[in-house]
Amino acid sequence: xxxxxxxxxxxxxxxxxxxxxxxxxxxxxxxxxxxxxxxxxxxxxxxxxxxxxxxxxxxxxxxxxxxxxxxxxxxxxxxxxxxxxxxxxxxxxxxxxxxxxxxxxxxxxxxxxxxxxxxxxxxxxxxxxxxxxxxxxxxxxxxxxxxxxxxxxxxxxxxxxxxxxxxxxxxxxxxxxxxxxxxxxxxxxxxxxxxxxxxxxxxxxxxxxxxxxxxxxxxxxxxxxxxxxxxxxxxxxxxxxxxxxxxxxxxxxxxxx
Amino acid sequence: xxxxxxxxxxxxxxxxxxxxxxxxxxxxxxxxxxxxxxxxxxxxxxxxxxxxxxxxxxxxxxxxxxxxxxxxxxxxxxxxxxxxxxxxxxxxxxxxxxxxxxxxxxxxxxxxxxxxxxxxxxxxxxxxx
Numbered sequence: 001x002x003x004x005x006x007x008x009x010x011x012x013x014x015x016x017x018x019x020x021x022x023x024x025x026x027x028x029x030x031x032x033x034x035x036x037x038x039x040x041x042x043x044x045x046x047x048x049x050x051x052x053x054x055x056x057x058x059x060x061x062x063x064x065x066x067x068x069x070x071x072x073x074x075x076x077x078x079x080x081x082x083x084x085x086x087x088x089x090x091x092x093x094x095x096x097x098x099x100x101x102x103x104x105x106x107x108x109x110x111x112x113x114x115x116x117x118x119x120x121x122x123x124x125x126x127x128x129x130x131x132x133x134x135x136x137x138x139x140x141x142x143x144x145x146x147x148x149x150x151x152x153x154x155x156x157x158x159x160x161x162x163x164x165x166x167x168x169x170x171x172x173x174x175x176x177x178x179x180x181x182x183x184x185x186x187x188x189x190x191x192x193x194x195x196x197x198x199x200x201x202x203x204x205x206x207x208x209x210x211x212x213x214x215x216x217x218x219x220x221x222x223x224x225x226x227x228x229x230x231x232x233x234x235x236x237x238x239x240x241x242x243x244x245x246x247x248x249x250x251x252x253x254x255x256x257x
Numbered sequence: 258x259x260x261x262x263x264x265x266x267x268x269x270x271x272x273x274x275x276x277x278x279x280x281x282x283x284x285x286x287x288x289x290x291x292x293x294x295x296x297x298x299x300x301x302x303x304x305x306x307x308x309x310x311x312x313x314x315x316x317x318x319x320x321x322x323x324x325x326x327x328x329x330x331x332x333x334x335x336x337x338x339x340x341x342x343x344x345x346x347x348x349x350x351x352x353x354x355x356x357x358x359x360x361x362x363x364x365x366x367x368x369x370x371x372x373x374x375x376x377x378x379x380x381x382x383x384x385x386x
Contacts, residue, residue, distance in 0.1 A: 008328050011340060015348035022384035026356035026377050029368050089383065 009034035014043040018069065019090050041065035044092045045072070046148065055079055057124065081124030088255060093148040095254035097158065098140045100128045103251060106137035119249075129162060130246040136173065136236040140251035144179065144228045152222050152256040155232045156215040158249035161190065165245025171236055177219030179230040184219035190246075213249050220256060277333065281326045288316060288339050317346045321363065 013021045013034055021044075025035035034040065042065050046052065049072070053060070057077040062068040075084045075097065082102040086095050100108075100116075105128060107113040113133040119125050130136070138157070147153060155177050161168060172187035188205040206214045218232045232251055236243070277285070295309050317324065324343060331340035351359055360367060369377070378385060 004325060004328060005332070008332055008340075008344065011344040012347045012351070015341075015345045016351055019384055020352055022381040023356060024351065024359060025381055025384075026369075026374065027359050027367075028365050029373070031359075031365075032369075032377055 006030055006034050006037075007039070010037045010039045014040045017090065018044045018092055036064065036066060038065040041069050045069055046087065046092065046094050048146075052078060052085065057081055077124060091255065093151055093255040094146075095252065096142060096146065098142065098251045098253075099126065100248045100250050101126055102140065103248070104137075104139040104141075105248065106135060107133060127250075128248050130244055130248075132242050132244045134240050134242050136234070136243060136246070138234040138248065140232045142230050142253065144223050144226060144230060147223045147230075147253065148255065149223060149225050152220060153230075153253050154220040154256050155218040155230070156252045156254070157218055157234050158209065158213050158215050158252050160213055160247040160249070162245040162247055167241045167243035168246060170241050170243075171239040173216075173234055173236045175216070175218040176233045177221050177230065178232075179221050179223075180226060180228045182221045184221065186219065188216050190216065215252065218251070277330045278326070281323070281330050284316075284323070284327060285330050285334065285336070285339065289336065291316075292338060313342055317343060 009030060013024060013031075016024070018041075021035045021040055025032045045065060045068065049068075055078040057080065060068065060071050060076070062071055069087065069092075070089065072085075072087045073089045075086045077084050079102075082099050084097040084099070087093070088095065105114060108116075108128060111131070113131055114128050115131055116126050116128050119127050140155075157175075168190045172189050174185070175188055176183065176185045178184075190206060206216055209215050216234075218234060221230060223230075230253075232253075291309075291312060295305065317327075319327070324346060328340065328343045328347070331337075331343055350362065354362065359365070
């Protein structure tokens with residue numbers, strides 16, 4: 001194998017994975033050089049990465065494609081802050097976060113029902129908190145060509161429950177994910193500390209995220225190679241009880257492990 | 258490209274191929290003939306596709322030395338599909354192996370100095386955690 005020219009080693013490595021390529025850099029000096037090459041990391045970057053770079057809110061500085069790959073392994077804002085994406089460093093597959101601004105939230109512009117808040121210095125990063133309403137209707141959409149092909153994705157509602165919350169654990173919420181002929185429907189109960197009963201109800205539906213927020217699964221789907229639109233929903237429109245204190249951070253789509 | 262190779266590649270023309278032995282060349286020709294005879298990707302039925310894939314899988318069931326010679330030949334003769342097939346085969350052999358195992362499988366010498374090894378480990382720390 002030692003007689004193979006470096007560009008053949010590059011081709012071989014480009015058929016492996018980011019993890020395998022990084023590991024293989026330790027094999028020999030030729031492997032090291034090949035594993036740094038733009039030819040290899042160009043294949044690991046998402047096919048539409050150049051288009052995504054044009055949509056970045058903040059430009060990234062990089063001198064090699066390998067550098068770019070690892071920069072994109074952290075969330076970056078695109079489309080004026082309405083969305084963020086990142087790459088999984090092991091597989092190169094994309095995750096997206098649709099911000100609260102990007103979602104359809106019924107009554108979101110009426111401060112009697114919902115209020116917008118900034119979560120950081122950035123003018124762009126906003127979340128929305130439920131002040132009071134009986135009707136919760138949240139929808140998110142994304143076109144499938146934006147996602148990594150031939151991948152199963154899971155959609156999550158990124159949310160928190162504020163101290164002012166009430167009424168959230170009275171009725172189950174309806175969740176669904178629909179794309180093309182695929183549809184998944186379900187119900188979830190949100191955890192709430194029931195002040196009357198002084199007990200915590202139904203914890204298992206809410207999971208804690210790495211970033212300190214909570215999330216609830218909306219459903220999953222397989223993204224093939226078609227050009228379709230995924231519609232994700234989180235609703236409670238049957239119960240007349242008022243609800244409050246639901247803070248929405250967005251909807252995240254990430255590849256199923 | 259492949260069609261021209263078949264048409265031109267006979268003793269009469271005498272194209273010199275110093276990097277390719279006759280044994281390897283005959284295998285390359287076998288590959289090209291098979292792929293030339295098969296209809297294009299869009300036009301072929303699934304079962305033809307499956308049959309071709311099975312044929313390709315058999316084609317690369319050779320010893321390491323032959324496999325590397327095929328890579329070199331495909332690279333030199335610029336036959337992309339053969340290069341992809343042979344490189345994918347080697348990639349599959351590498352997958353999941355540690356650097357030590359890769360060196361052992363392919364009989365590669367570790368030509369790093371200790372300092373260089375440390376440097377590479379640090380640069381790619383996440384891969385070794």
